[in-house]
Amino acid sequence: MIALWGRASQVELAAPLERAVWLLIDRETATSHRHARAYLVGDEPEDELPECDLYVTHHGRTLNGGRSFIQLPERFDYLTAGDILGFDSKGERVNVLWRHESLQNSVLLTERCDHYCLMCSQPPKNVDDDHLLDNAFELVRLLPQTTREIGFTGGEPTLYGDSLIKLLRLCRNLIPHSAVHVLSNGRRFSNLDFALDWAGIDNPNQMVGIPIYGPEPALHDYVVQSQGAFDHTVAGILNLGRLQQRIEIRVVVHKQTAPHLVEIAEFISRNLPFVEQVALMGLEMIGFARANINDIWIDPIDYRNELTEAVTLLDRKGLRALVYNHPLCLIDREVWPYAVRSISDWKNEYHPECLRCSVAHDCSGFFYSAKYRHSDHIKAIDPRGDAMHALPLLELAGR
Amino acid sequence: MSKFRLAEAFSAASDEWELLPFRFERFSPERVLVTNMVGEHLFLTGREFDDFMGRRLPNDSPLVRRLRAKHVIRQPNEQLPLDLLALKTRTRYRRLPMFTGLHIFVVSLRCEHSCPYCQVSRQSEDKASFDMSEETARRALDAVFRSPSSQIKIEFQGGEPLLNFQLIKDIVAEAKLRNLEEGRNLGFVIATNLALLDDEVLDFCGENDIYLSTSLDGPADLHNRNRPRPGNDSWERAVAGIRRVRETLGADRVSALMTTTERSLDRVTDIVDCYLEQGLREIFLRPLSPYGFAIKTKSFAAYDADRWLAFYEEGLEYILELNRRGLDVTEIFAAIILKKMLTNDDPGYVDLTSPSGIGIGALVYNYDGDVYASDEGRMLAEMRDTTFLLGNLHENSWEELILSPALLEPLEQSFTLSAPMCNECAFEPYCGADPVYHQATSGDYLGRKPVSSFCRRNMHIFKLLLERYESDPFAREIFLGWAGR
Amino acid sequence: MIERDVSFDATAYSADAIQRAAYRFSDRLSLDLQRVNGNYVCTLRLKDDLADQANDVLADFRNEVLDQTLRERIRSETEGVRNVILALAFSNTGLTEPSE
Numbered sequence: 001m002i003a004l005w006g007r008a009s010q011v012e013l014a015a016p017l018e019r020a021v022w023l024l025i026d027r028e029t030a031t032s033h034r035h036a037r038a039y040l041v042g043d044e045p046e047d048e049l050p051e052c053d054l055y056v057t058h059h060g061r062t063l064n065g066g067r068s069f070i071q072l073p074e075r076f077d078y079l080t081a082g083d084i085l086g087f088d089s090k091g092e093r094v095n096v097l098w099r100h101e102s103l104q105n106s107v108l109l110t111e112r113c114d115h116y117c118l119m120c121s122q123p124p125k126n127v128d129d130d131h132l133l134d135n136a137f138e139l140v141r142l143l144p145q146t147t148r149e150i151g152f153t154g155g156e157p158t159l160y161g162d163s164l165i166k167l168l169r170l171c172r173n174l175i176p177h178s179a180v181h182v183l184s185n186g187r188r189f190s191n192l193d194f195a196l197d198w199a200g201i202d203n204p205n206q207m208v209g210i211p212i213y214g215p216e217p218a219l220h221d222y223v224v225q226s227q228g229a230f231d232h233t234v235a236g237i238l239n240l241g242r243l244q245q246r247i248e249i250r251v252v253v254h255k256q257t258a259p260h261l262v263e264i265a266e267f268i269s270r271n272l273p274f275v276e277q278v279a280l281m282g283l284e285m286i287g288f289a290r291a292n293i294n295d296i297w298i299d300p301i302d303y304r305n306e307l308t309e310a311v312t313l314l315d316r317k318g319l320r321a322l323v324y325n326h327p328l329c330l331i332d333r334e335v336w337p338y339a340v341r342s343i344s345d346w347k348n349e350y351h352p353e354c355l356r357c358s359v360a361h362d363c364s365g366f367f368y369s370a371k372y373r374h375s376d377h378i379k380a381i382d383p384r385g386d387a388m389h390a391l392p393l394l395e396l397a398g399r
Numbered sequence: 400m401s402k403f404r405l406a407e408a409f410s411a412a413s414d415e416w417e418l419l420p421f422r423f424e425r426f427s428p429e430r431v432l433v434t435n436m437v438g439e440h441l442f443l444t445g446r447e448f449d450d451f452m453g454r455r456l457p458n459d460s461p462l463v464r465r466l467r468a469k470h471v472i473r474q475p476n477e478q479l480p481l482d483l484l485a486l487k488t489r490t491r492y493r494r495l496p497m498f499t500g501l502h503i504f505v506v507s508l509r510c511e512h513s514c515p516y517c518q519v520s521r522q523s524e525d526k527a528s529f530d531m532s533e534e535t536a537r538r539a540l541d542a543v544f545r546s547p548s549s550q551i552k553i554e555f556q557g558g559e560p561l562l563n564f565q566l567i568k569d570i571v572a573e574a575k576l577r578n579l580e581e582g583r584n585l586g587f588v589i590a591t592n593l594a595l596l597d598d599e600v601l602d603f604c605g606e607n608d609i610y611l612s613t614s615l616d617g618p619a620d621l622h623n624r625n626r627p628r629p630g631n632d633s634w635e636r637a638v639a640g641i642r643r644v645r646e647t648l649g650a651d652r653v654s655a656l657m658t659t660t661e662r663s664l665d666r667v668t669d670i671v672d673c674y675l676e677q678g679l680r681e682i683f684l685r686p687l688s689p690y691g692f693a694i695k696t697k698s699f700a701a702y703d704a705d706r707w708l709a710f711y712e713e714g715l716e717y718i719l720e721l722n723r724r725g726l727d728v729t730e731i732f733a734a735i736i737l738k739k740m741l742t743n744d745d746p747g748y749v750d751l752t753s754p755s756g757i758g759i760g761a762l763v764y765n766y767d768g769d770v771y772a773s774d775e776g777r778m779l780a781e782m783r784d785t786t787f788l789l790g791n792l793h794e795n796s797w798e799e800l801i802l803s804p805a806l807l808e809p810l811e812q813s814f815t816l817s818a819p820m821c822n823e824c825a826f827e828p829y830c831g832a833d834p835v836y837h838q839a840t841s842g843d844y845l846g847r848k849p850v851s852s853f854c855r856r857n858m859h860i861f862k863l864l865l866e867r868y869e870s871d872p873f874a875r876e877i878f879l880g881w882a883g884r
Numbered sequence: 885m886i887e888r889d890v891s892f893d894a895t896a897y898s899a900d901a902i903q904r905a906a907y908r909f910s911d912r913l914s915l916d917l918q919r920v921n922g923n924y925v926c927t928l929r930l931k932d933d934l935a936d937q938a939n940d941v942l943a944d945f946r947n948e949v950l951d952q953t954l955r956e957r958i959r960s961e962t963e964g965v966r967n968v969i970l971a972l973a974f975s976n977t978g979l980t981e982p983s984e
Contacts, residue, residue, distance in 0.1 A: 215468035316879035485972030
């Protein structure tokens with residue numbers, strides 16, 4: 001589990017920071033361009049440090065000569081040049097906004113949401129967090145053209161309306177070759193003007209991921225805890241489809257949706273056949289999912305048949321099916337080709353059983369949050385493909 | 400967490416469910432098929448159906464949710480189901496304005512085979528009498544490009560079209576030239592017995608992306624009995640031709656169609672094996688058509704629908720078994736129907752569609768300039784029934800042909816949504832209008848469906864496929880794959 | 885030719901439903917339909933080779949009339965919404981259907 005936020009161990013600033021978002025540079029990457037750059041101090045002596053507005057140190061290192069620096073504790077030792085940090089004005093709190101080496105950066109735009117999903121991993125907060133959006137603008141301005149992918153999440157990003165459109169337009173202009181993936185409940189797209197604005201960004205690398213949790217309103221509305229959600233969301237998807245926008249449908253598989261997975265797949269394939277892909281997601285046992293564990297938790301092994309059937313149905317009908325966040329030992333073999341090694345690396349963990357598994361490197365592993373509840377059926381796969389005899393399962397306590 | 404509301408809070412508010420358009424058929428007392436406006440299906444037990452019709456279903460029951468998900472019922476004034484049904488309907492009919500996609504050029508009636516069931520060919524050396532002229536071909540191309548369709552397929556038929564190969568070359572060249580301006584998606588097929596396949600033909604087909612379609616009735620004894628020619632080597636030549644095309648032009652460049660005769664009916668597994676031996680992975684188990692020589696030689700009367708159905712079921716079962724063993728083989732008739740059952744797509748098969756595919760799907764330009772609404776319509780004319788003769792290229796304009804009562808009346812009268820029994824039939828979205836068949840067998844465009852072999856055959860297969868889909872997970876997976884082709 | 889009479893209360897059944905049922909059974913029987921007082925009297929003529937199944941055929945026919953009545957009800961209840969759906973399907977909204 002990689003630390004993404006925390007407190008500085010020591011701070012000495014000449015003045016309160018004038019900006020929140022900083023790009024880390026080091027000896028190799030420093031240029032004359034100083035704006036928004038923070039120098040990540042290595043082992044070089046102080047007199048070799050280039051001029052910079054801010055320095056970031058670790059291992060207890062302090063700087064003299066009036067330089068503004070922020071010292072970070074050991075768990076931030078992984079940071080490298082190219083990473084992007086967010087600080088409060090006093091430099092006391094740090095957020096790692098972007099990790100250069102990660103393939104799965106996602107940018108939180110807001111914690112506000114108009115849904116209240118039973119299994120929400122990012123429970124909604126009614127706070128004014130516009131600064132997250134402001135930071136996102138700054139972040140995008142600092143990203144290199146070689147950025148492969150950027151994900152925008154929430155809460156519900158479309159609550160920002162036109163400001164979100166502006167942010168995405170900035171992405172199209174500054175990082176046109178990067179894949180831009182926005183997660184949204186899709187409801188705002190039922191407003192045709194907003195859908196037109198979205199389409200007007202005209203970025204072929206932009207895709208929206210929209211969840212559908214039932215083949216009819218009652219189930220979906222219950223899962224997202226909002227009456228009328230299904231109608232709005234599907235209407236939004238239809239508008240985006242008419243405008244030939246790229247759409248991913250996401251289905252989080254849990255106790256409520258698993259029994260109806262095939263029906264959901266049928267509904268999507270028959271009513272929304274124009275979507276680009278359908279992602280079937282394993283459950284992250286944090287946030288509301290923990291609170292509602294009795295209504296949400298199901299051992300994935302108990303729905304392996306439904307999963308196989310849903311994936312098969314989608315695939316045979318020409319829709320791309322993707323399976324995220326499901327350990328390979330819990331899904332049928334024929335579903336393996338659709339499984340993506342997907343858990344964001346900062347959330348990734350493995351069970352001791354995995355140490356002897358021959359396909360661990362291809363497997364998504366677990367969410368860290370799996371310590372709260374995980375399958376009773378984790379089994380190493382031996383090279384011949386037969387599951388080894390299960391060892392007594394060890395708790396992930398103490399991590 | 401008291402902030403979370405229970406499932407009941409989100410179930411349908413009103414128990415005054417409104418019906419959306421649907422149809423039903425009782426398979427048995429225990430099994431009722433319900434199909435919605437666009438052919439999505441579900442099965443109910445007899446009891447469930449009665450409770451549904453009697454409005455006794457509990458408001459939030461799983462069955463009510465299934466019916467809602469499949470757009471059979473909606474909450475009062477709920478708009479989304481209407482929008483979705485409208486979209487699906489629109490998708491199903493979207494090819495209609497894009498008529499006519501298939502243009503059949505009968506470049507010669509001459510043929511060196513003498514197949515007893517053949518509807519049309521002539522044993523003759525008289526090219527002048529039985530070959531299409533350049534002028535006719537030119538006028539036919541004029542008609543082709545009058546069609547609004549963006550996809551145009553020109554299919555050369557006969558007799559044996561390779562006997563007039565020069566004209567084929569001229570037509571292909573001229574069509575491609577005109578298409579530089581027209582910009583259609585243009586394709587060519589030659590329907591040939593392959594007996595006359597030589598390097599010149601192969602080269603030409605390779606250079607011009609021409610596909611070949613041939614007849615293969617099954618093993619040699621069956622095929623040659625059906626298709627006599629001097630030397631009695633029709634099968635050997637067909638098989639050699641198939642191999643040559645696969646090896647020089649590519650495996651996907653040649654396809655085969657079988658004709659079913661009375662002698663085929665006990666041999667379906669042999670026929671399928673024969674196809675597999677030639678590397679063909681698609682087979683269309685076809686019924687015998689009631690036209691032409693077939694009726695003359697009484698081979699049509701030789702079997703009835705039930706015997707053919709047994710043949711079909713055995714063939715389908717065998718093909719499914721082959722798939723279970725890991726061989727990728729497709730039965731085309733099932734694939735066409737399954738596409739209609741499981742998707743909103745149109746398989747583009749002119750013989751099973753409503754409105755009928757006559758004229759709209761295909762037009763036939765005969766060697767003498769006569770224009771027919773379909774290939775079967777041409778065959779019917781050989782039996783002296785010119786009901787489907789629309790006119791002649793040398794006498795009538797395209798408008799006169801396409802607006803001819805000979806085309807419009809059968810289209811209108813055979814339209815299944817207004818035909819007796821068809822309009823209420825739960826299988827209607829999967830079926831089609833075949834005015835030519837019914838004209839041939841009962842003297843009118845509709846026929847009487849209760850006594851129509853067309854209807855009986857189709858209904859039996861629809862039931863067979865649906866029941867299999869529901870009960871057999873492996874077959875379901877195969878069927879989904881076929882539907883998605 | 886086997887002749888049987890079957891009656892249907894004209895307030896509960898329509899001539900159309902009876903005729904549609906008879907049409908479906910036209911491979912097995914032919915129908916003569918008359919209105920007599922408050923009833924529809926159907927004279928059914930079955931083919932001779934159905935002699936020993938005559939009762940079954942008639943029972944099936946009665947059930948078919950029931951089903952046709954049901955179909956009639958479904959049609960009338962859904963005719964309005966069907967027209968709305970078709971109008972939506974073929975209207976020129978300026979937007980195409982979602983392309984695949």
